[in-house]
Amino acid sequence: MGKYLAKRFLYMFITLFLIASLTFFLMKIIPGTPFASANKLSPAQMQIMKAKYDLDKPVPVQYVTYIGKMAKGDLGISFQFNNTPVSELMFKRLGPSAQLGFQAVFFGTLVGLVLGVFAALRQNTWVDYGATFLAVLGKSIPNFVFAGLLQYYVGVKLGWLPVLFWKGFEYTIMPTIALSMFPIAISARFMRTEMIDVLGTDYITLAKAKGASFFEIAFKHALRNALIPLVTVLGPLAVSMMTGSLVIEQIFAIPGLGEQFVKAVSVNDYPVIMGTTMLFAFLFVIVILVVDILYGIIDPRIRLSGGSK
Amino acid sequence: MKKSKFSLLLVLTLVFSLFLSACSGSKDTSGDKEKGESASNVKQEIKMLDTSEIPTMDTSLAEGSTSFTYIANVGEGLYRLNKDHKPAPALADGKPKISEDKKVFTFKLREAKWSNGDPVTAEDFVFAWQRAIDPNTASPYGPYMMNGKIKGANEITEAGAANKEYDLNTLGIKALDEKTLEVTLEQPFVYWEDLFAFPTFYPQNKKFVEEKGKAYASNAGNLLYNGPFKLTKWEGTAATDWVLEKNEDYWDAKNVKLEKISVNVVKDSNSAVNAFEAGETDMTGLLSSDIVPEYEGDDRMVSWLEPTVFWLKMNQQNKALKNVNIRKAIAQGFNKKDLASSILNNGSIPANYFVPKDFVEFDGKDFREKNGDLIKYDVKAAKEAWEKGLKELGVDKLEIRYLGGDTEAAKKTDSYMKNQLEKNLPGLTVKLESVPFSVRLERDNSQDYDLQFAGWGPDYGDAISFTDLWLTGGGSNRMDYSNPKYDELVKKAQTEYATKPKENWEAQQEAEKIMLEDAGVAPVYQRAANILLNPNVKGLAIYNYGPDYGFKWVEVKGE
Numbered sequence: 001m002g003k004y005l006a007k008r009f010l011y012m013f014i015t016l017f018l019i020a021s022l023t024f025f026l027m028k029i030i031p032g033t034p035f036a037s038a039n040k041l042s043p044a045q046m047q048i049m050k051a052k053y054d055l056d057k058p059v060p061v062q063y064v065t066y067i068g069k070m071a072k073g074d075l076g077i078s079f080q081f082n083n084t085p086v087s088e089l090m091f092k093r094l095g096p097s098a099q100l101g102f103q104a105v106f107f108g109t110l111v112g113l114v115l116g117v118f119a120a121l122r123q124n125t126w127v128d129y130g131a132t133f134l135a136v137l138g139k140s141i142p143n144f145v146f147a148g149l150l151q152y153y154v155g156v157k158l159g160w161l162p163v164l165f166w167k168g169f170e171y172t173i174m175p176t177i178a179l180s181m182f183p184i185a186i187s188a189r190f191m192r193t194e195m196i197d198v199l200g201t202d203y204i205t206l207a208k209a210k211g212a213s214f215f216e217i218a219f220k221h222a223l224r225n226a227l228i229p230l231v232t233v234l235g236p237l238a239v240s241m242m243t244g245s246l247v248i249e250q251i252f253a254i255p256g257l258g259e260q261f262v263k264a265v266s267v268n269d270y271p272v273i274m275g276t277t278m279l280f281a282f283l284f285v286i287v288i289l290v291v292d293i294l295y296g297i298i299d300p301r302i303r304l305s306g307g308s309k
Numbered sequence: 310m311k312k313s314k315f316s317l318l319l320v321l322t323l324v325f326s327l328f329l330s331a332c333s334g335s336k337d338t339s340g341d342k343e344k345g346e347s348a349s350n351v352k353q354e355i356k357m358l359d360t361s362e363i364p365t366m367d368t369s370l371a372e373g374s375t376s377f378t379y380i381a382n383v384g385e386g387l388y389r390l391n392k393d394h395k396p397a398p399a400l401a402d403g404k405p406k407i408s409e410d411k412k413v414f415t416f417k418l419r420e421a422k423w424s425n426g427d428p429v430t431a432e433d434f435v436f437a438w439q440r441a442i443d444p445n446t447a448s449p450y451g452p453y454m455m456n457g458k459i460k461g462a463n464e465i466t467e468a469g470a471a472n473k474e475y476d477l478n479t480l481g482i483k484a485l486d487e488k489t490l491e492v493t494l495e496q497p498f499v500y501w502e503d504l505f506a507f508p509t510f511y512p513q514n515k516k517f518v519e520e521k522g523k524a525y526a527s528n529a530g531n532l533l534y535n536g537p538f539k540l541t542k543w544e545g546t547a548a549t550d551w552v553l554e555k556n557e558d559y560w561d562a563k564n565v566k567l568e569k570i571s572v573n574v575v576k577d578s579n580s581a582v583n584a585f586e587a588g589e590t591d592m593t594g595l596l597s598s599d600i601v602p603e604y605e606g607d608d609r610m611v612s613w614l615e616p617t618v619f620w621l622k623m624n625q626q627n628k629a630l631k632n633v634n635i636r637k638a639i640a641q642g643f644n645k646k647d648l649a650s651s652i653l654n655n656g657s658i659p660a661n662y663f664v665p666k667d668f669v670e671f672d673g674k675d676f677r678e679k680n681g682d683l684i685k686y687d688v689k690a691a692k693e694a695w696e697k698g699l700k701e702l703g704v705d706k707l708e709i710r711y712l713g714g715d716t717e718a719a720k721k722t723d724s725y726m727k728n729q730l731e732k733n734l735p736g737l738t739v740k741l742e743s744v745p746f747s748v749r750l751e752r753d754n755s756q757d758y759d760l761q762f763a764g765w766g767p768d769y770g771d772a773i774s775f776t777d778l779w780l781t782g783g784g785s786n787r788m789d790y791s792n793p794k795y796d797e798l799v800k801k802a803q804t805e806y807a808t809k810p811k812e813n814w815e816a817q818q819e820a821e822k823i824m825l826e827d828a829g830v831a832p833v834y835q836r837a838a839n840i841l842l843n844p845n846v847k848g849l850a851i852y853n854y855g856p857d858y859g860f861k862w863v864e865v866k867g868e
Binding site for chain 1: 364365367370372373444447449450452453466467469470471527544546547548550573574575576577579580583586587589744745746747748750751752753754784785787
């Protein structure tokens with residue numbers, strides 16, 4: 001296990017380095033000026049501004065400088081928010097996004113799971129059709145439509161929940177529901193398919209023959225095995241949800257990362273683009289590792305160190 | 310498990326019924342549940358929404374209207390834009406003494422305090438202005454506002470760019486004593502009051518700024534205030550909410566009625582309207598134009614015409630666009646009235662000019678009153694010019710690139726323009742290029758476009774902020790427009806007529822005519838702005854340039 005982890009960490013480090021390098025050069029290819037007042041700057045001023053951010057140097061030199069600074073934990077300062085350190089911008093925004101993403105994935109998976117399991121157990125009945133219909137809806141209706149409807153009817157018309165902002169738990173309910181439509185749909189579909197597969201296997205027949213109860217079969221034997229593919233999807237899904245949803249954040253005025261990242265790309269705020277990309281990448285590799293470890297726990301047949309290799 | 314099954318069903322039913330009810334939902338937006346505000350003893354507090362975070366509160370670095378708005382409400386300069394949008398002495402104790410040649414201004418400062426108790430001194434102005442021009446600061450607006458206007462500014466910028474030595478003390482600002490400030494202009498100009506009201510020219514407390522170093526202006530605690538309000542909550546540029554409260558130490562505090570302004574950032578226009586309807590806010594940010602028609606005639610919507618004009622820049626590095634007839638054909642070849650009324654549909658008006666309406670006046674008359682419509686939509690004239698132009702070029706068809714924005718609204722406008730031009734000018738193919746703002750700016754800089762849909766809003770209240778755009782080789786020209794007659798008139802307005810309002814006025818009107826006779830640019834429309842505002846909130850000052858709003862005179866009235 002120790003050896004396995006050491007190897008994985010080394011790979012993670014290399015992956016991150018490659019992502020950083022690739023992003024850096026790709027980002028420099030994006031056309032556009034990072035200066036909001038570019039149409040008002042004289043050539044002399046442009047020269048001064050570029051020098052301030054090292055943009056007057058050749059790209060390879062900028063790259064070496066950036067990687068060197070990043071190794072020391074310095075992510076630079078934002079262009080659009082004059083002189084604000086990128087790390088400060090990012091970490092202030094990560095909290096709300098992470099909370100919202102976590103709640104949405106948690107709630108969504110739970111609902112989707114139940115939906116999928118029951119659909120499988122009651123295959124080709126109204127329960128199955130209803131669940132499938134909902135899953136299709138959840139996947140096909142864009143979440144901004146859903147968010148807009150929730151905001152207008154539940155917030156403005158009925159006044160049950162706060163219309164927008166991020167000031168306490170009740171403020172998180174509507175965005176969570178809106179964001180969870182996708183995880184609900186995904187996990188419901190996955191669970192249904194996998195459960196049906198698993199329920200057809202020999203060991204389930206055996207369990208039935210041994211006289212195990214319906215619920216025992218469904219939840220003790222079938223569910224655990226059916227979970228494996230879901231875990232594979234859920235890890236990356238959780239990361240992408242926890243790093244912010246542009247649309248949901250805009251509609252509910254949530255101070256999250258998603259909006260900030262998209263804006264940074266569109267205004268060529270290089271340090272913020274790099275910082276946020278690296279944060280996403282870091283979370284991804286960590287989650288992938290966690291998922292691999294989880295496999296072993298859920299299904300003892302999967303061995304981490306790869307046996308006799 | 311049974312229980313979770315039922316609660317699940319419940320949630321799903323709820324969600325599903327929501328979806329269904331939305332399909333049949335009526336579009337009734339007149340929520341009438343927010344009537345219960347106490348009529349007597351009205352709290353002097355407002356809640357408002359803004360569409361962006363504050364990028365900076367440092368006057369030396371500020372470059373956008375959001376920054377300018379909050380800086381102007383928590384700070385103050387020699388002058389301040391008053392209720393009626395006119396600059397009036399603020400920290401300056403009355404009007405300055407002006408030298409014979411109208412270049413040297415001597416200001417007496419009034420007794421005023423920073424929020425830490427320090428007096429505001431002449432030295433604070435010197436420090437702030439020097440900091441804004443210092444190449445080490447790399448300020449966008451410092452040099453932009455000072456170069457060519459404040460003596461010595463240009464030289465400092467040029468030296469900084471060339472990595473040569475410079476002396477900040479050569480900038481035309483001196484503290485004669487603690488309360489006397491001497492400002493020297495590069496050359497006289499009439500709109501100097503606007504300049505001294507602009508946030509870039511506000512003072513900064515030297516001791517405080519130096520003490521805070523990099524942390525200066527990074528949050529509410531790392532700032533000093535000398536204006537009508539103080540920021541009492543602002544966690545820095547990442548913050549999406551902040552609070553302004555009345556500054557009791559402000560010299561004119563007795564005229565400030567409003568006690569508190571709570572601001573939240575909402576970027577989505579629909580969400581802002583929902584918040585307004587739910588009574589969560591008294592004021593929204595600018596409404597996107599699809600919402601405006603819904604509130605037509607509603608007394609909660611406040612609308613005004615901004616002095617921002619949009620036009621097609623025609624890059625004369627393109628051979629076809631160098632031809633005046635081709636340019637004339639394009640400039641007259643699209644229906645701006647229909648664009649304004651059916652595509653924009655937010656109160657924007659067609660522009661047949663480039664110096665906006667309701668912007669500057671002389672002798673009680675608006676600039677547009679005499680200069681009127683200079684280049685109009687005229688299919689016949691456009692077609693004639695087009696034929697002539699094609700003949701002169703010796704071709705029978707043209708393909709022209711069109712550089713536009715990538716927002717939904719921009720794409721709508723641009724495809725309308727393409728349609729109109731291709732329909733009215735046979736043989737023309739318009740190739741749309743929809744790019745983000747930052748890309749458009751870069752391609753404007755490098756003049757990599759044929760037609761470009763662009764706009765301009767002024768930074769001070771003089772027509773020169775528009776006419777100087779098109780000077781030969783001018784910083785914002787970037788389309789190779791050049792006419793010696795135009796240059797001469799505008800240069801005269803800047804120098805010889807700089808202090809003769811009448812001649813200045815006439816020269817600029819003449820210049821505008823010449824430029825549009827050349828069809829140097831194809832004006833499209835002048836933009837209108839719309840917000841929702843609680844009708845009980847009175848006295849909000851809405852500005853044409855610099856800050857968006859002034860809250861100093863706001864008062865909340867009972868029902």
